[in-house]
Amino acid sequence: MSVHEPRTLYEKLWQAHQVQPEAVDTPGVLYVDLHLIHEVTSPQAFDVLRERGIGVRRPERTLATMDHSTPTRRNDAGALAFVNDAAEAQVNQLVANCTEHGIKLQRLGDDGQGIVHVIGPELGATQPGRTIVCGDSHTSTHGAFGALAFGIGTSEVGHVLATQCLLQRRSRTMRVRFDGSLARGVTAKDLVLAMISGIGVDGATGHVLEYGGDAIRELSMEARMTLCNMTIEAGGRAGLIAPDDVTIDYVAGRPLAPAGENWEKAVAYWRTLHTDAEATFDREVTLEASAIEPMVTFGTHPGMAIPVNSLIPAATDGVDARALDYMGLQAGQPLLGHRVDMVFVGSCTNGRLSDLRAAAALLKGRFIADGTRMLVVPGSAAVKKQAEEEGLDRIFLAAGAEWRESGCSMCIAMNGDQLQPGQYCVSTSNRNFGGRQGRGGRTFLASPLTAAATAINGAVADPRELM
Amino acid sequence: MPTPEFSKFEARFIALPGDNVDTDRIIPARYLTTTDRTSVGAGLFADWREAYSAPGTDAFPLDTPQAAGAQVLVGGPNFGCGSSREHAPWALIANGFRVVVSTRLADIFRANALKNGLLAVEIDASAHSRLMAQGHGTVVVDLPNERLVLRDGESVKYEIDPFARRCLLDGVDELGYLLAACETIDEFERREEVTPCTP
Numbered sequence: 001m002s003v004h005e006p007r008t009l010y011e012k013l014w015q016a017h018q019v020q021p022e023a024v025d026t027p028g029v030l031y032v033d034l035h036l037i038h039e040v041t042s043p044q045a046f047d048v049l050r051e052r053g054i055g056v057r058r059p060e061r062t063l064a065t066m067d068h069s070t071p072t073r074r075n076d077a078g079a080l081a082f083v084n085d086a087a088e089a090q091v092n093q094l095v096a097n098c099t100e101h102g103i104k105l106q107r108l109g110d111d112g113q114g115i116v117h118v119i120g121p122e123l124g125a126t127q128p129g130r131t132i133v134c135g136d137s138h139t140s141t142h143g144a145f146g147a148l149a150f151g152i153g154t155s156e157v158g159h160v161l162a163t164q165c166l167l168q169r170r171s172r173t174m175r176v177r178f179d180g181s182l183a184r185g186v187t188a189k190d191l192v193l194a195m196i197s198g199i200g201v202d203g204a205t206g207h208v209l210e211y212g213g214d215a216i217r218e219l220s221m222e223a224r225m226t227l228c229n230m231t232i233e234a235g236g237r238a239g240l241i242a243p244d245d246v247t248i249d250y251v252a253g254r255p256l257a258p259a260g261e262n263w264e265k266a267v268a269y270w271r272t273l274h275t276d277a278e279a280t281f282d283r284e285v286t287l288e289a290s291a292i293e294p295m296v297t298f299g300t301h302p303g304m305a306i307p308v309n310s311l312i313p314a315a316t317d318g319v320d321a322r323a324l325d326y327m328g329l330q331a332g333q334p335l336l337g338h339r340v341d342m343v344f345v346g347s348c349t350n351g352r353l354s355d356l357r358a359a360a361a362l363l364k365g366r367f368i369a370d371g372t373r374m375l376v377v378p379g380s381a382a383v384k385k386q387a388e389e390e391g392l393d394r395i396f397l398a399a400g401a402e403w404r405e406s407g408c409s410m411c412i413a414m415n416g417d418q419l420q421p422g423q424y425c426v427s428t429s430n431r432n433f434g435g436r437q438g439r440g441g442r443t444f445l446a447s448p449l450t451a452a453a454t455a456i457n458g459a460v461a462d463p464r465e466l467m
Numbered sequence: 468m469p470t471p472e473f474s475k476f477e478a479r480f481i482a483l484p485g486d487n488v489d490t491d492r493i494i495p496a497r498y499l500t501t502t503d504r505t506s507v508g509a510g511l512f513a514d515w516r517e518a519y520s521a522p523g524t525d526a527f528p529l530d531t532p533q534a535a536g537a538q539v540l541v542g543g544p545n546f547g548c549g550s551s552r553e554h555a556p557w558a559l560i561a562n563g564f565r566v567v568v569s570t571r572l573a574d575i576f577r578a579n580a581l582k583n584g585l586l587a588v589e590i591d592a593s594a595h596s597r598l599m600a601q602g603h604g605t606v607v608v609d610l611p612n613e614r615l616v617l618r619d620g621e622s623v624k625y626e627i628d629p630f631a632r633r634c635l636l637d638g639v640d641e642l643g644y645l646l647a648a649c650e651t652i653d654e655f656e657r658r659e660e661v662t663p664c665t666p
Contacts, residue, residue, distance in 0.1 A: 025633070153579035201548060433491045434492065435514045
């Protein structure tokens with residue numbers, strides 16, 4: 001392809017990181033700018049290095065945090081107690097591996113600790129134009145900056161540690177345009193749930209998505225991260241949003257952002273990171289953003305989502321019927337008013353400051369319904385600190401919610417924060433798979449606004465009625 | 468994990484109906500606190516197994532006598548969606564599976580499977596639905612010719628990335644392949660003047 005041929009943003013990012021082009025018989029070798037690691041998917045990768053007697057090629061290009069199996073609650077002695085010895089041993093293994101290989105680690109208690117997809121952007125490590133990978137499917141989050149970011153498995157974590165590269169085939173491309181503006185009470189979470197319910201949970205398999213349109217330009221960086229985060233829930237390899245002033249303003253001044261002359265050079269480059277006018281995509285989808293309402297899922301995958309005030313649709317095949325059965329729901333029934341036991345606000349999807357502010361704005365001066373518990377888990381130590389400076393913790397606590405330390409918590413339910421069998425939860429996380437939030441637990445995915453409104457009513461609620 | 472020799476072999480298959488079988492279902496998160504690759508076998512489909520119910524049967528397909536010794540798992544569309552946990556293919560391998568067949572596989576799961584010597588392939592919907600209907604039996608897995616041979620002798624083609632095929636057939640080690648590109652990577656780093664990302 002000549003340099004004058006129009007290219008998509010994805011093609012520009014791919015070519016800028018191509019160490020070796022792909023051929024029919026061999027995949028391309030793609031350079032990884034930033035590698036993020038955490039305790040769950042990295043130990044076996046370090047073992048491979050040890051077995052083969054090789055080191056980490058560029059330790060300064062890997063950033064580690066602990067988030068998945070870490071406790072969020074202090075015990076009576078004020079200590080953070082792990083759910084079991086295995087979880088603690090896994091975290092200790094990460095400490096040992098990072099120490100051995102000279103990798104920067106954000107530990108529990110550090111200002112920089114938090115969910116891997118929250119701290120990358122927060123520290124300024126996530127930048128437009130970078131390739132970013134992590135042994136975690138929600139790595140797609142970082143695409144919000146116009147970085148090519150995707151989840152990898154543990155074998156590939158080993159490949160990146162050893163060579164700073166991955167073997168990759170180029171993906172197909174898909175443009176998703178959101179026309180119009182979001183209505184009041186509607187968030188990026190609702191946008192992405194509407195998209196997934198429209199194209200399906202495998203609707204984007206094999207594709208890198210690029211989001212565009214007026215509604216996307218109007219989103220804050222944090223909202224863009226929510227949207228790109230859930231690209232994987234449609235099967236997409238990565239989600240991209242071309243950087244603009246919103247992106248550049250967000251990155252400016254962060255600890256790891258370029259400074260001085262390097263900043264000017266970086267910004268000049270970032271301004272070139274957009275799809276050329278004549279470039280074509282393998283697929284195009286257009287959605288009318290202004291028609292989207294607050295969305296809630298009713299089934300066992302994120303594509304089974306409906307507007308909060310509509311009725312549960314009829315089962316179309318055995319799959320839906322089994323999902324409704326698991327959820328204890330029936331077709332034709334409203335979700336609105338359905339009792340919930342738990343509300344969870346947090347995760348790499350919706351655990352950022354703007355998410356907590358949105359939930360707090362609804363909860364201020366109100367109380368969580370009797371019989372409903374609400375867990376608020378900041379996405380990072382920095383989010384927690386800032387929220388406390390703004391008094392958000394006091395709003396949550398006064399309303400009757402629990403205010404925790406940062407981590408993945410009840411999104412993946414590895415650390416002891418989980419549902420009991422049969423319990424219902426409105427959750428701002430990303431997956432409503434059966435058992436995801438605890439064996440037998442039933443999850444309704446929704447935005448932080450819908451979650452807060454639900455906590456107040458003790459039942460699935462339309463946030464617009466409380467705004 | 469060593470890659471087993473992979474050529475042409477006859478194997479028992481077991482069908483596991485259900486669309487969108489996510490990796491949380493393949494191995495629930497509480498099994499992920501391990502730091503090795505071999506102890507994950509006990510977690511395979513752990514919660515689904517326990518809660519399984521289907522019309523006319525209460526036995527999870529993998530727990531039926533017909534599943535004994537099965538090396539081929541026939542899963543529904545979008546098998547392996549969700550989390551990137553490589554523990555999913557590790558758990559399948561620990562339980563004796565060498566092949567996963569679906570009409571559509573999630574990207575990360577497929578990549579993880581192939582990197583561990585678990586052949587993960589997509590076949591057309593009509594052949595797939597016949598295997599599902601049959602429930603169990605034997606198939607011939609023919610990697611050199613990129614096909615499955617069904618009971619009635621029908622040959623079902625699948626496509627596999629040529630490099631993944633070579634890795635499986637010739638035991639090419641992907642990490643070794645990347646390490647051999649070391650000088651090209653050095654050259655790339657010099658040319659692009661790559662700078663540290665962390666302090």
